[in-house]
Amino acid sequence: MSAGLDITDVSATAGGESILNGVTMRALPGSLTGLIGPNGAGKSTLLRATLGLVPTTSGTITFVGNDLPAMPRRNRARVAAFVEQIGANEAQLTAREVVMLGRIPFQSVWQAEPSPEDEQIVTEAIAAVDMSGFEHRQYNTMSGGEQQRLQIARALAQQPRLLLLDEPTNHLDVHAQLTALNLLRTRAQSGATVLLALHDLNLAAAFCDALVVLHQGRVVAQGAPQDVLTPALLRTVYNVDATLVSHPTSGRPMIAYNLPA
Numbered sequence: 001m002s003a004g005l006d007i008t009d010v011s012a013t014a015g016g017e018s019i020l021n022g023v024t025m026r027a028l029p030g031s032l033t034g035l036i037g038p039n040g041a042g043k044s045t046l047l048r049a050t051l052g053l054v055p056t057t058s059g060t061i062t063f064v065g066n067d068l069p070a071m072p073r074r075n076r077a078r079v080a081a082f083v084e085q086i087g088a089n090e091a092q093l094t095a096r097e098v099v100m101l102g103r104i105p106f107q108s109v110w111q112a113e114p115s116p117e118d119e120q121i122v123t124e125a126i127a128a129v130d131m132s133g134f135e136h137r138q139y140n141t142m143s144g145g146e147q148q149r150l151q152i153a154r155a156l157a158q159q160p161r162l163l164l165l166d167e168p169t170n171h172l173d174v175h176a177q178l179t180a181l182n183l184l185r186t187r188a189q190s191g192a193t194v195l196l197a198l199h200d201l202n203l204a205a206a207f208c209d210a211l212v213v214l215h216q217g218r219v220v221a222q223g224a225p226q227d228v229l230t231p232a233l234l235r236t237v238y239n240v241d242a243t244l245v246s247h248p249t250s251g252r253p254m255i256a257y258n259l260p261a
């Protein structure tokens with residue numbers, strides 16, 4: 001058991017097919033852990049299984065030793081936040097109300113209004129994703145990138161010890177991508193365990209402390225980005241020819257891709 005998220009020998013099926021096959025991985029507090037792998041590898045299924053949203057057929061999933069999928073929903077929501085790939089349909093809510101949803105697990109059932117502390121936390125989360133001017137807009141009138149930033153703010157407002165995000169940089173422009181990943185890194189540095197599925201391997205290499213590679217429902221590599229992102233692995237998993245160089249300022253790996261000749 002670690003002080004973070006431990007996934008041990010987890011398998012899952014859907015529609016009679018094996019989707020996850022003996023997945024064992026760990027995400028530690030203080031670290032940004034990237035979950036990478038091609039379309040259909042099982043990334044979303046693994047994130048959803050972690051929160052008990054899809055059933056598993058074997059294995060254990062614990063956070064700080066507690067069985068996460070088995071936790072009562074409200075208790076789990078006090079510990080773990082999830083940004084799904086496609087945001088939930090909060091059609092009738094304003095942007096601020098969407099972010100306030102992150103405070104619900106902490107509000108008592110007889111509480112009529114959010115507390116001043118809730119309001120403060122929500123204001124800060126909205127500011128952190130550069131959305132302060134949009135608070136009173138209807139969520140369903142907002143662009144994909146604006147909605148994504150608000151979903152990240154909602155998760156931050158939950159002040160989770162475990163933060164799971166499925167493609168959080170989807171729809172974001174380059175500045176917003178860097179802002180979002182920087183925010184997540186800061187949360188990790190303050191002690192949160194952050195696990196995020198990413199398609200952009202250059203962002204994964206630039207920000208993540210550790211990477212877990214899923215391929216056809218199995219973990220095929222995990223470790224530091226510079227150890228995991230090899231041309232051989234990228235060829236096997238993504239079927240691309242990759243050339244690795246160092247980022248001119250950070251020294252982190254950067255990848256140039258080509259289709260195989």
Ligand SMILES: Nc1ncnc2c1ncn2[C@@H]1O[C@H](COP(=O)(O)OP(=O)(O)OP(=O)(O)O)[C@@H](O)[C@H]1O
Nearest residue numbers: 014015017019037038039040041042043044045046
């Ligand atoms: N309910 C289901 N019934 C049948 N197949 C499913 C179901 N849910 C997921 N799958 C299949 O499981 C596989 C893994 O899906 P998953 O969404 O976890 O992949 P992913 O790695 O997140 O992919 P992407 O990068 O495209 O988002 C896919 O082949 C998908 O079609």
